[in-house]
Amino acid sequence: MTKAAHLSLGLAALLLLPAAVPAQDNPAALAVNEAVLRQANAIVLRQKLADAKATAQRGDIVGAAKLYQELLKKMPEMPGLRERVRARLAEIYLRNSDRKGARDELEGIITDDPTNAQAYYSLGTLALEDKQLEKAAEYFAKTLLLNPDFPPAYYDLARVQIGLKRTSDALGTLEKARVKFPQNFLQEYLSGIAFGQQKAYNEAIQHYTAAEVVAQATHPEWLDQHFHFDLGAAYEGKGDYPQAEKEFEKCLQLAPDFAEALNYLGYMWAEHGWHLAKARDLIEKAVKLEPKNAAYLDSLGWVLFKSDQPKEALEYLLQAVESSAEPDATLYEHLGDIYAALNQPDKAREAWQKSLTVEPNDQVKKKMDKLKRR
DSSP states (O other), X not given: OOHHHHHHHHHHHHHTOOOSSOXXXXXXXXXXXXXXXXXXHHHHHHHHHXXXXXXXXXXXXXXXXXXXXXXXXXXXXXXXXXHHHHHHHHHHXXXXXXXXXXXXXXXXXXXXOTXXXXXXXXXXXXXXXXXXXXXXXXXXXXXXXXXXXXXXXXXXXXXXXXXXXXXXXXXXXXXXXXXXXXXXXXXXXXXXXXXXXXXXXXXXXXXXXXXXXXXXXXXXXXXXXXXXXXXXXXXXXXXXXXXXXXXXHHHHHHOTTOHHHHHXXXXXXXXXTOSHHHHHHHHHHHHHHSTTOHHHHHHHHHHHHHTTOHHHHHHHHHHXXXXXXXXXXXXXXXXXXXXXXXXXXHHHHHHHHHHHHHSOOHHHHHHHHHHHTO
């Protein structure tokens, strides 16, 4: 049943309530019925006017919101009408970038109707956009509890669980969706991301490949730079560097200023001593796009170090350490390597020790032991 049908039935039920005495035989009852009819007609007219203001090509957002707010205050408790008005108000607030107003109306809908799955889903979407992942997970889970046949909630919940590093939960959510619904791009793509997060790269690539097949047959535009970046990262994690390179290059063909891909491919080359001049060009472009990004500054320092320019590399590693929001083991390891190349063993030892404090690493321990034996 549509909301409009629900509203019509609610109004009809109000107008058709039987009087204790037939209206034609009771002037008082007739007057009451006429008053109720006038009130109902006025409410319907106000609602239609508000709808018109809200949906016109150059809609009067403020005027529509005011009318809806008046309706909420004055209207009787007609089934479905409050829900509709609150939903329209929430829509208006979102169009006017008033997220708090939208959230308040959606919470009002839930207060009136705790079984409204759509309101929970909308709240989850708002929370996800605000990066409130715990709240988003709660709202999407509630949506599925109330309406287990609503596919988008499964995929949004899985996205949030991936964001929260609850990878096993995400894979469980996706498996439930896979049982209930036909294979689709999001099922496979999100599964690829989840397995990649678990470093199960073979499984990740299988799901990315399945997603690619689905998209090629239905929506090739879904194979955007983000898809090729994620697939490239999975191939890199697996150690298939030629295939990773192909995917990153596809990514950069679609989005030449995709800083993360510029840095990833450049760092991969630098780490293995490949194409160092090209790697430096890519990383410098990434740094130009995001000058304070600690990872990109580290990559630039590292490609300079690999190019036998430790003095120039030091400047960027120090900037990377300063720009990093929290201690990073890799940054300190690279800094120690550069100090060692510059024959500054005390500083190298200090940097490596900081790296080990953040994250134990046998390779770093071996470097310190080798330095002690000199």
